[in-house]
Amino acid sequence: MIKFFRSHIEIKIIDLEFLTQDLSKLLDSMEKGADRIRKIVLSLRTFSHLDEADYKEVDIDEGIDSTLLILEHRLNAKSDLPNIQVIKEYANLPKVECYAGQINQVFFNILTNAIDALEERNKQYSIQEIQQSPAQIRIRTEINNNQVAIKIADNGPGIPDEIKDLIFDPFFTTKPVGKGTGLGMSISYQIVTKNHGGTFECISSPGKGAEFVIEIPLKQRFKS
Numbered sequence: 001m002i003k004f005f006r007s008h009i010e011i012k013i014i015d016l017e018f019l020t021q022d023l024s025k026l027l028d029s030m031e032k033g034a035d036r037i038r039k040i041v042l043s044l045r046t047f048s049h050l051d052e053a054d055y056k057e058v059d060i061d062e063g064i065d066s067t068l069l070i071l072e073h074r075l076n077a078k079s080d081l082p083n084i085q086v087i088k089e090y091a092n093l094p095k096v097e098c099y100a101g102q103i104n105q106v107f108f109n110i111l112t113n114a115i116d117a118l119e120e121r122n123k124q125y126s127i128q129e130i131q132q133s134p135a136q137i138r139i140r141t142e143i144n145n146n147q148v149a150i151k152i153a154d155n156g157p158g159i160p161d162e163i164k165d166l167i168f169d170p171f172f173t174t175k176p177v178g179k180g181t182g183l184g185m186s187i188s189y190q191i192v193t194k195n196h197g198g199t200f201e202c203i204s205s206p207g208k209g210a211e212f213v214i215e216i217p218l219k220q221r222f223k224s
Contacts, residue, residue: 058098060148064141071112075137086136090139091143113185158209196217199213
């Protein structure tokens with residue numbers, strides 16, 4: 001009898017019901033965390049394609065999604081700013097023959113620059129202005145004859161005309177010292193035009209955002 005009362009008191013002290021509920025929440029959180037880690041690992045594998053040194057037919061939309069997941073921490077809301085909205089308008093593309101890791105690196109460079117531009121934009125806006133005109137990145141994929149087009153646009157501050165013609169030059173950058181070498185867009189241009197026989201264009205004007213348009217053939221004519 002004494003042991004029963006002692007056990008009953010101890011259970012009340014540690015609040016068994018609360019611990020049971022808390023344990024359930026903890027296990028659920030661990031499961032979600034493990035699932036997120038699995039998705040990130042798969043995305044990193046899709047993004048890098050480190051084991052593939054030749055052209056391969058890949059799902060372009062999947063490559064974009066893996067890049068977005070890697071950059072998710074920068075797209076999510078901060079303590080003082082809302083999230084950056086991503087609008088995806090994917091066409092029903094066939095598999096595209098390319099260096100997948102290289103093309104994903106191009107997506108990464110463009111999206112990183114777009115996020116940087118939108119963060120700078122948001123610093124100049126009040127919370128009310130941001131709510132009225134949320135920071136957005138719009139991604140579209142299209143097929144034109146034997147070419148696939150990927151269009152990545154933002155509603156950031158845009159690029160002045162005197163700078164637009166320089167953005168693909170090596171080491172050119174508008175970022176402060178220590179925040180980039182300027183090589184990202186130059187390397188991206190080489191990947192698209194030289195390694196894939198495609199085109200890479202920037203459409204922008206001050207105050208109207210920027211759009212980068214990539215076009216590459218569905219099939220590569222030259223094999224390494």
